[in-house]
Amino acid sequence: MAISALLDGLRQALSLILERDPALLEIVRLTFEVSGVALFFSSLIGIPLGAFLGMRRFRGRRLVISALYTGMGFPPVVIGLLVYMLLSRTGPLGQIDGDHIPRLFTPAAMMLAQTIISFPLVAGFTMAAVMGVEPHLRQQIQALGATPMQTAWAVLVEARIGVIVSIIAGFGSIISEVGAVMLVGGNIVGRTRVLTTAIVLETRKGNFDLASALGIILLGLSFMVNATMMLMQGKSFDQ
Amino acid sequence: MSQPVYRLDNVIKRYDLREVLHVDALEVHAGEILALVGPSGSGKSTCLRLLNFLEAPTSGTIRFDGRNYGSNGSVPLDVRRRVTTVFQRPLLLNRSVQANVAYGLRLRRAPDTRARVEDALSRVGLLGLARQKGSTLSGGEAQRVALARAMALETDVLLLDEPTANLDPYNVGVIEEIIRELNVERATTMVLVTHNVFQARRLAHRVGLLLDGELVEVADVERFFAAPTDPRTLAFARGEMVY
Structure with a gap:
């Protein structure tokens, strides 16, 4: 049964793609929009944070790293719950009027939850990559006249494979995430429905073919994004 | 006599509570090669890091061109960029040889980068390897690239930390x-750190001996080897010091 559902799913996935099904295209578009923005912000926070933790020694660093490691393993659904409470009408952010505050059941709320889920992963893997760069290299770069920012950039470039892996890990945690986006997004058709929440819904409805089709599309898109990131790395992976 | 490039007074460097360098007074004159000799762990490399402003002394003053850059002041970038170091174990960026040599010039937005890179690589005899990755070089080649990247910067001061250790x-x-x-x-102006007294004799105008972090004696090269004032210098120069 399972194999036949998968094969049917594959057929249906191809047919949905070839037919350019508008509902599917909207789900895929929103999936990429939410994940793309969340990945952008988690990289914006995670890469500098990871670089800082990897390069600097300060009092309380171990505590910060422990918190970061905890964040890396934090259940996404719990983060969804926290964001839900934060943004609900009685929550600290929900009480504030302002266009810049994300509202529940909007893509912005989903982006916020996904950013919180993925930035510790990006920061943690970046930190490990930076710590893997020969420590004396920094001093040699400084001796050539680099500023602290130029030194940090040079070290990040040296650790680029690890940094790309950190982004891929962050992307993986976002694109496959379902609990948090379901909680804060609500899986509203045409507004907050993304591939993962659509798969859950179709499975619950018993539409295994469509659920499998969406799953195959999600896998295919995820593979394409990761392959693109690998290509962006050029030959570094082969050296 | 012209103003010294460096003047160190009562410079102390401690890591935690351990004192690793103590220099009562030291001057480095423009255009000279000063060799600092001494056994491993005597504070030679620490001294170079202070001279390159990579670390600040715990106490004391380091005057560079007459201005004090002691333990409590940050060193302006333009001052730092007048000095560079060739390290004992050169670490190259994971880029081509020419990109490595060009790196410091690009930081300075220097003109004629290409010509200066080619000139530096020709001088060290590695122009043919310009496009090769730094990671593929032998130890000797990597050290020559490190020298080329320092040379290309045309800094006023070049610090050399055991530049020929472990080379053929x-x-x-x-x-x-x-x-x-x-x-x-x-x-x-060069400060050469070496544990090789023969090399110090071949290259330096003046030589200083560091022992256990203490600058024991500094003298002209002839006097340092022929008639040192401190018996420890005599023992070191004769190779009688066991370390």
């Missing part, structure tokens, strides 16, 4: 020749 005699000869040329042609 051919590469030692090549690097010593380049050091001599740079000092004569460009009047580059």
Whole structure:
């Protein structure tokens, strides 16, 4: 049964793609929009944070790293719950009027939850990559006249494979995430429905073919994004 | 007499509570090669890090061109960029040889980068390897690239931290020749750290001995080896010091 559902799913996935099904295209578009923005912000926070933790020694660093490691393993659904409470009408952010505050059941709320889920992963893997760069290299770069920012950039470039892996890990945690986006997004058709929440819904409805089709599309898109990131790395992976 | 490039007074460097360097007074004059000799762990490399402003002394003053950069002041970038170091174990960026040599020039937005990179690589005899990755080079080649990337910057001061340690005699000869040329042609001030007294004798104008972090004696090269004032210097120069 399972194999036949998968094969049917594959057929249906191809047919949905070839037919350019508008509902599917909207789900895929929103999936990429939410994940793309969340990945952008988690990289914006995670890469500098990871670089800082990897390069600097300060009092309380171990505590910060422990918190970061905890964040890396934090259940996404719990983060969804926290964001839900934060943004609900009685929550600290929900009480504030302002266009810049994300509202529940909007893509912005989903982006916020996904950013919180993925930035510790990006920061943690970046930190490990930076710590893997020969420590004396920094001093040699400084001796050539680099500023602290130029030194940090040079070290990040040296650790680029690890940094790309950190982004891929962050992307993986976002694109496959379902609990948090379901909680804060609500899986509203045409507004907050993304591939993962659509798969859950179709499975619950018993539409295994469509659920499998969406799953195959999600896998295919995820593979394409990761392959693109690998290509962006050029030959570094082969050296 | 002209103002010294460096003047160190009562410079102390401690890591935690351990004192690793204590220099009562030291001057480095423009255009000279000053060799600092001493056994491993005597504070030679620490001294170079202080001279390159990579670390600040715990106490004391380091005057560079007459201005004090002691333990409590940050060193302006333009001052830092007048000094560079060639390290004992050169670490190259994971880029081509020419990109490595060009790196410091690009930081400075220097003009004629390409010509200066080619000139530096020709001087060290590695122009043919310009496009090769830094990671594929032998130890001797990597050290010559490190010298080229420092040379290309044309800094006023070049600090050399055991630049020929672990190299074969051919590469030692090549690097010593380049050091001599740079000092004569460009009047580059150099501080050479080495545990090799013969190399110090071959290259330096003046020599200083560091023992257990203490600067024991500094003298002209002839006097340092022929008639040192401190018995420890005599023992070190004769190779009688066991370390």
